[in-house]
Amino acid sequence: MKLRAMRIVLRSMDPDQKVIYSIVEKFMKGAGVEKGPPLSLTEGLGLRAREMISLAGAGGKTTLMFRLAKELYLHGKRVVTTTTTKILEPASGETAFLFIDQNEKELKEFVSTRLDEYKHLTIAAERLGSGKLKGVSPNLVNDLWSSCKIDYIIVETDGAAGRPVKAPREGEPVIPSSTTLVVAILGVDGIGMEVNEKNVFQAERVSKLTGIPEGGKMTDEGMAVLMTHSMGIFKRAPSSSRVIAFLNKVDIPNGKAKAKSIAQKIIEKRNPRIERVVLGQLRNEPPVAEVIFA
C-alpha cells in the first residue's frame, strides 16, 4: 500500500489497527519507500463516478470550480459549471464554451445537444456589468442533472465578495436539492485577520456565530465554528449530500500550520456531516496538500 494511501486509511481505523499500521508505516518510511503520487482533486475529494458538487463558503469557490472542471475534462468526463448566485466570467482556457441565455429552455437544449462535443460547458443567465455572470435557478440545475448525460455538475452556490471568511445570510447558500457533495470552503488567510467588513463577509454574523467581537482577531477556533455550526458555511446542505470541509490557500506563509490547527478544531467538534477535511492550495501544485479524515 502506498504511504499516502495508508495515512488516509489510518485516520478511519480503530485504535488497535492504527497501532499496527503506524508501525508498518514507520518501517516503510525507514526503508526509504517512495511517497505515493500527489493527490488530485478527484482523489482528495473522494469523488464518485457521477456527482453534483455544490461549492459554498469563501476563499476559493470559483478557483476550485474551474480547476476541478479542467481536471475532470482532461479525464474525459462531461462537465457543466454554473452558479446559482454570481461568478466572475471565466478567463479563456477555463472553460471549453460559455453559453449565456436568460431562457432556461434554451440553456437546457444547449447542454443536452452540445455537451458531447465540448465536454465542458459553463452556463449562465446573463452578463452583468461588473464582469460577473448571473447564474441560473437551482431547479434548472436539478433538471439538467436528471435529464442530461452529465458526469459532473459543479455549482458555485454562495458569494463572499472575494473575502476569505464569511457567514451565510438568510437564504444562502443556494444549493440545488439533487446535490450529492457539498464542498464548504474557507481561506486559511482568515486566521489572524481583524473581524471587520473589509476582511470578512458579513462581519456582524461572523462575530455572532464565533463570539469574536468585531475588531477582534479571527482564530482557528472561530474558523472551525464557522465551518461546523448549523448556521455556518454548509447550512442548507441537503440531508442526502456528503459534506467536505476544504481549507484553501495553504501555500501562504505558515499556511499549512494554520490549516492543520483549524482542521484539528473541526475534527474535535465531531460534526457528523463532515466526512473529511481537505487542505488545499488551488493556485499551486499539487492542489491537495493533505486529507484528514474525521
Ligand SMILES: Nc1nc2c(ncn2[C@@H]2O[C@H](COP(=O)(O)OP(=O)(O)OP(=O)(O)O)[C@@H](O)[C@H]2O)c(=O)[nH]1
Ligand atoms: N494564495 C492563494 N490564493 C488563492 C488560492 N485560491 C484562490 N486564491 C485567490 O483567492 C481569491 C478568491 O478566490 P475565488 O476563487 O474568487 O474565491 P470565491 O470563493 O469564488 O470568492 P467570491 O466569488 O468572491 O465569493 C482570488 O484572488 C484567488 O486568486 C490559493 O490556493 N492560494
Ligand SMILES: [Mg+2]
Ligand atoms: Mg467566486
